[in-house]
Every structure is written in structure tokens, then in C-alpha cells.
Amino acid sequence: MKAAVVSSFDTVPHYEEFPAPDATAPHALLVDVLAAGLHPRVLAQADGSHYTSTDELPLVPGIDGVGRGRDGVLRYFVLPDTALGAMAEQTVIDTRRSIVLPEGCDPVLIAAAMNPAMSSWIALRQRTHFPAGANVLILGATGSAGQMAVQVARLFGAGQIIAVGRDAARLAALPALGATATVLLDADDAASARRLADAAADVDVVLDYLWGAPTSAAMTTLATHRADPRRPLTWIEIGSVAGSTTQIPSAAFRSIPLQLVGSGQGSVSARDILAVLPALVQEIIAGTFTVDVRPVPLADVEQAWADAPRSAQRIVLVP
Ligand SMILES: NC(=O)c1ccc[n+]([C@@H]2O[C@H](COP(=O)([O-])OP(=O)(O)OC[C@H]3O[C@@H](n4cnc5c(N)ncnc54)[C@H](OP(=O)(O)O)[C@@H]3O)[C@@H](O)[C@H]2O)c1
Structure with a gap:
């Protein structure tokens, strides 16, 4: 399959072949990725500077996204710390770290909004x-x-x-x-x-x-x-x-x-982060928030990386 692949923390990800994943663990599900947000957290993951970095390479970046599983269901997912992230044609999610989305909602909008929106939602509700x-x-x-x-x-x-x-x-x-x-x-x-x-x-x-x-x-x-x-x-x-x-x-x-x-990953438990997601998704789908988003094909990942630091819009990669 094609993916954005980080082979060195000194260079941006390249669009290249990457071994297709298997979903064998309990609760694991193979999904076709539809949209993955290029958040500052993902930039830090890809250059090895985030505090959760394990230095493992090669690495497919991407911490969350929207995908459709082999069960046909559309989901928003948050990945654990993994070398197989969301910026690929396929990834493996843990269904317990996902929420089912209604058909017809916009995967790009959800992938753009969830990470930035949850930062204040969690801070004001849980911290x-x-x-x-x-x-x-x-x-x-x-x-x-x-x-x-x-x-x-x-x-x-x-x-x-x-x-x-x-x-x-x-x-x-x-x-x-x-x-x-x-x-x-x-x-x-x-x-x-x-x-x-x-x-x-x-x-x-x-x-x-x-x-x-x-x-x-x-x-x-x-x-x-x-x-x-x-x-x-x-x-x-x-x-x-x-x-x-x-x-x-x-x-x-x-x-x-x-x-x-x-307020962030660690000071708020994964369980507490997951607990807020359904209500947040509902508001995004309902159109409560104005979200400034730019979808970019996954194949253009290098240009997306160059644009992201000064982009006023949240870039979302679309495989
Ligand atoms: N803990 C969490 O749960 C959580 C979740 C999401 C995001 N975050 C973090 O929150 C931060 C912001 O994320 P984001 O998604 O909003 O990033 P973003 O879209 O890239 O926005 C960053 C903003 O910061 C401004 N900025 C940069 N340096 C500044 C300075 N010295 N003084 C004033 N403004 C400055 C930039 O504006 P200019 O045009 O002026 O440069 C830009 O508007 C990141 O550190 C991210 O990792 C944390």
C-alpha cells in the first residue's frame, strides 16, 4: 500500500510503498483511511520531537483520522503511540479507541476538527x-x-x-x-x-x-x-x-x-479523552463550529509538510 513514510527524523515524510498491515490483535480492525489531520502533534511525531517519541523508524505519522473498516462501518479513530499511523491507505485501529460515525458526514471535516477542538473541550471539562x-x-x-x-x-x-x-x-x-x-x-x-x-x-x-x-x-x-x-x-x-x-x-x-x-496526552487518561469524543463529534456534524480546512492528496505529503507550519487552514491528507 502507499503511505507517508518517515525514514529519518531530519527529512519530511515521503509518499512510498509500505507493507500492508495485519489486524490480528483483539479489538484490532483494518480500516481504509479516508482522512487524517496534519496537526502540530503530527509534525512533532514525524521529526521525533514530541514527548511521546520512541525514536522508532520507519514511521508512518498520523495520530487520528476517519476510516472505513472491513465491517463497512465509518469511524473516527485515535491511534495509540504506534509506528503505523493514519497517513496511509490503510491502518489498524483499536475499535475501543474509535467512535462510529453516521453515514453522510464529511470525513475531512471530522479529521480536521477533532484534535484542535478536543484540546479546549477536555481542558475546560476535565482539568x-x-x-x-x-x-x-x-x-x-x-x-x-x-x-x-x-x-x-x-x-x-x-x-x-x-x-x-x-x-x-x-x-x-x-x-x-x-x-x-x-x-x-x-x-x-x-x-x-x-x-x-x-x-x-x-x-x-x-x-x-x-x-x-x-x-x-x-x-x-x-x-x-x-x-x-x-x-x-x-x-x-x-x-x-x-x-x-x-x-x-x-x-x-x-x-x-x-x-x-x-492538559494533554498523559495528564488526561486515554479513557477520559475517549469519553468526550461522542459529544464533540455530534457538535462538529451539527455544524456548531466553523472549521477552516484544506484537503490535500496523500501523494502530495511533502508539499503538505512544507505548507503546514504557516498554513492558516488545517491540512487534512486524503489517501
Ligand atoms: N494538549 C492538547 O490536548 C493539544 C491538542 C491540540 C493542540 N495542542 C497544541 O496546541 C498548540 C496549537 O495547536 P494548533 O493546532 O492551534 O496549531 P496551529 O494551527 O499551527 O496554530 C498555531 C498558532 O500559534 C501562533 N503562534 C505561533 N507562535 C506564536 C507566538 N510566539 N505568539 C503568538 N502566537 C504564535 C501562530 O500564528 P502566527 O501566524 O502568528 O505564527 C498560529 O496561529 C500546539 O502546540 C499543539 O501541539 C495541544
């Missing part, structure tokens, strides 16, 4: 208490996951939804998705901090997709500009597009009731 009316700030709101976070927060009945990012044009599109305020981070750090301080005095939860220097700066600003310094603030670390480490200001922890938690 904190987020009642309707609570206020959320999304740090790094202009990417696929940030845009979905704005919409998930709206669905969950958030009060204020403050979208923060550095791309003015993409930021300007977020009020239409539900953002009640936007804050531009630009080269003028002092002006960025002032805008953030003005907008975010009553925030209850931060969904952080950036980490690195912007997180350190934002944490200082938020901690020192609370309307009520006794109001708890939960900071949920989800992504790290601006750096894998950050400096945590000690004063932030001493001056306000600040709680820092992570």
Missing part, C-alpha cells in the same frame, strides 16, 4: 471546573486549536471570551466566532501588556497554547491587574508553539490564588 458565565482567556487564539477554543467556550456558555494572538488579521476574525474581546500581542511589549491588563482583569481560566516568553509576560500582567486579587485563576497549559519552557514569575503564585495545570 478545571468551568461553569456557564465563567470568563476565559485564550493565549494563542489564532491557530486551529485557538479558534476552536473560542467556539467551544461559547458553546459552554462562557461569559467573557478574550482572544489573544499576534496575527492582527486572524485575530479580527475571532469575534464572529464568539470572542467578546481581542488583544493583539505585538513588538511593543509594554503596549501589549497594557491591552492585556485592560481586557483580562476578571478572567477565571487561561487556555494557553503558547508557553515560552508570551506566557511569562502574560502571567505577570494578569497576576498584577486582577480586579479582585482574591478571585482564583486557573492557568491550563495546552500547547507550546512559542517555546517548550517558560519562566514562571514567583510573585504570580504568591499574590493571587493561581493554579497551574496541564
Whole structure:
């Protein structure tokens, strides 16, 4: 069969022959892949930099997707850490890590939306208490996951939804998705901090997709500009597009009731991740979310890899 194959962590995947898999284990099912999302997590898997990387090569990347099994059923699936990922004509899924999809739904839409949408859905449902009316700030709101976070927060009945990012044009599109305020981070750090301080005095939860220097700066600003310094603030670390480490200001922890938690594979169990998927799929199929997606043939995987880091759209590979 044809697949996107990583033979070295220094080069992008190539479209080439790969041995067709067998599905022999209990609960294993061979599926014809219809769509597989090219998420940042997949880029990190393919260059060996993700924290789950085992260095095993060759590797077919892809952590989730939509496929049709030999039983004729359409499914969304999440793969375990495996060298045989979703970016192939066929893969092997564990049916316990899949959900059945209704006929007629769009595989490309589902493959594009599930990973970015589940980041905020899981964070707000499983890593904190987020009642309707609570206020959320999304740090790094202009990417696929940030845009979905704005919409998930709206669905969950958030009060204020403050979208923060550095791309003015993409930021300007977020009020239409539900953002009640936007804050531009630009080269003028002092002006960025002032805008953030003005907008975010009553925030209850931060969904952080950036980490690195912007997180350190934002944490200082938020901690020192609370309307009520006794109001708890939960900071949920989800992504790290601006750096894998950050400096945590000690004063932030001493001056306000600040709680820092992570949300992702490991800090949330596979069982808890799977538990949210049916409700999320239903919302995606119902058209609750605007999803910006670009389908690309699997044969064009090298071009997809070149485009992905600066693409405003979520690329989905279609075998
Ligand atoms: N833990 C989880 O459950 C989970 C699930 C999904 C995703 N994630 C993580 O969340 C992060 C975002 O994912 P994504 O799917 O949204 O990625 P994406 O679509 O590639 O978006 C990343 C966004 O970050 C912006 N950005 C990059 N560097 C920035 C900086 N220094 N300051 C401000 N904005 C910056 C980019 O905008 P520019 O145009 O300005 O560069 C882009 O809009 C990734 O780290 C991903 O691995 C985690």
C-alpha cells in the first residue's frame, strides 16, 4: 500500500510503498483511511520531537483520522503511540479507541476538527471546573486549536471570551466566532501588556497554547491587574508553539490564588479523552463550529509538510 513514510527524523515524510498491515490483535480492525489531520502533534511525531517519541523508524505519522473498516462501518479513530499511523491507505485501529460515525458526514471535516477542538473541550471539562458565565482567556487564539477554543467556550456558555494572538488579521476574525474581546500581542511589549491588563482583569481560566516568553509576560500582567486579587485563576497549559519552557514569575503564585495545570496526552487518561469524543463529534456534524480546512492528496505529503507550519487552514491528507 502507499503511505507517508518517515525514514529519518531530519527529512519530511515521503509518499512510498509500505507493507500492508495485519489486524490480528483483539479489538484490532483494518480500516481504509479516508482522512487524517496534519496537526502540530503530527509534525512533532514525524521529526521525533514530541514527548511521546520512541525514536522508532520507519514511521508512518498520523495520530487520528476517519476510516472505513472491513465491517463497512465509518469511524473516527485515535491511534495509540504506534509506528503505523493514519497517513496511509490503510491502518489498524483499536475499535475501543474509535467512535462510529453516521453515514453522510464529511470525513475531512471530522479529521480536521477533532484534535484542535478536543484540546479546549477536555481542558475546560476535565482539568478545571468551568461553569456557564465563567470568563476565559485564550493565549494563542489564532491557530486551529485557538479558534476552536473560542467556539467551544461559547458553546459552554462562557461569559467573557478574550482572544489573544499576534496575527492582527486572524485575530479580527475571532469575534464572529464568539470572542467578546481581542488583544493583539505585538513588538511593543509594554503596549501589549497594557491591552492585556485592560481586557483580562476578571478572567477565571487561561487556555494557553503558547508557553515560552508570551506566557511569562502574560502571567505577570494578569497576576498584577486582577480586579479582585482574591478571585482564583486557573492557568491550563495546552500547547507550546512559542517555546517548550517558560519562566514562571514567583510573585504570580504568591499574590493571587493561581493554579497551574496541564492538559494533554498523559495528564488526561486515554479513557477520559475517549469519553468526550461522542459529544464533540455530534457538535462538529451539527455544524456548531466553523472549521477552516484544506484537503490535500496523500501523494502530495511533502508539499503538505512544507505548507503546514504557516498554513492558516488545517491540512487534512486524503489517501
Ligand atoms: N494538549 C492538547 O490536548 C493539544 C491538542 C491540540 C493542540 N495542542 C497544541 O496546541 C498548540 C496549537 O495547536 P494548533 O493546532 O492551534 O496549531 P496551529 O494551527 O499551527 O496554530 C498555531 C498558532 O500559534 C501562533 N503562534 C505561533 N507562535 C506564536 C507566538 N510566539 N505568539 C503568538 N502566537 C504564535 C501562530 O500564528 P502566527 O501566524 O502568528 O505564527 C498560529 O496561529 C500546539 O502546540 C499543539 O501541539 C495541544
